[in-house]
Amino acid sequence: MNNLKTLAITAAISLLFASCEKNESTNLTDDSAAKISLSGVQTHEDCGFIDNNWPSSAVLSTTNIVNSSETNFIFGQNADIASLFQINTVPLGFAIGSGTFNAISYGAGYIIFGETLYNYALNNGGRIAVAYVQAHEVAHQIQFRNGIPSRNENTARAGELEADAFGGFYIGHANGYAADWTAASNAYNFAAGLGDNNVNSPNHHGTAAQRRSAFRLGWLLRNNQYPGARSFDSAFFRYYDQYVLAGALRGEFIRPEGISQETHEYIMSKMEELHKISTGEISEEEFVNLQ
Ligand SMILES: [Zn+2]
Structure with missing residues (x-):
């Protein structure tokens, strides 16, 4: 029984990761491969895999980075930048976890800002x-x-x-x-x-x-x-x-x-x-x- 249960859980987990991996292989110019929706409807937060640009332990958040005051600031800036440049606000997500020293603008139309880079920028500049x-x-x-x-x-x-x-x-x-x-x-x-x-x-x-x-x-x-x-x-x-x-x-x-x-x-x-x-x-x- 225990073995069966473990097997079932393992199967469920690998299915989850498999489906995540199928959705990725995004890069800066490949529009078709990116399936991450940053509109708040569908994310990979549940399976903890963003894409190969980020550590496998990093998870995507579309709502929170550091604390609510800094999160509000960063979303406020995101809206102000779009407003000045006369475009719709660009969907923004955060790659949360260690080793996320990057910020990536995807050809599919969204930006992911890494927590490590974010903290470094905030603390140094x-x-x-x-x-x-x-x-x-x-x-x-x-x-x-x-x-x-x-x-x-x-x-x-x-x-x-x-x-x-x-x-x-x-x-x-x-x-x-x-x-x-x-x-x-x-x-x-x-x-x-x-x-x-x-x-x-x-x-x-x-x-x-x-x-x-x-x-x-x-x-x-x-x-x-x-x-x-x-x-x-x-x-x-x-x-x-x-x-x-x-x-x-x-x-x-x-x-x-x-x-x-x-x-x-x-x-x-x-x-x-x-x-x-x-x-x-x-x-x-x-x-x-x-x-
Ligand atoms: Zn650049």
């Missing part, structure tokens, strides 16, 4: 660092939905730098986090600590200096109305490619669509500085002290 990571991940959703970045490189860099710029824009914008530069730069310097120098890796996100300059460019654009995803994309790459990376004006420079004359002149006055950030001539310490 504060709430603004959490908000910045969230805005960066929502930017990837905007990219998926709009077929941007318009720039193709051999690595992930173009999309990552653009997501940093979206993040900087959100952090600085009056209808976003509305942070002054001191707070904003500290948020970014926290995130830059997660950057990489593997310039030939497919997953290369840009050097820390390039990421700082992309974030700063987004923050400098903060007084402009959000021009929409494609205009933001073309403005970002026009400024970034033609000037920030090049270090000098390449070709005729036309004010990007959706960017006001006032903002454009402001950005142009900061180009030398942006270039020096991107090369590392303006150090991390000096970066914090910019105006």
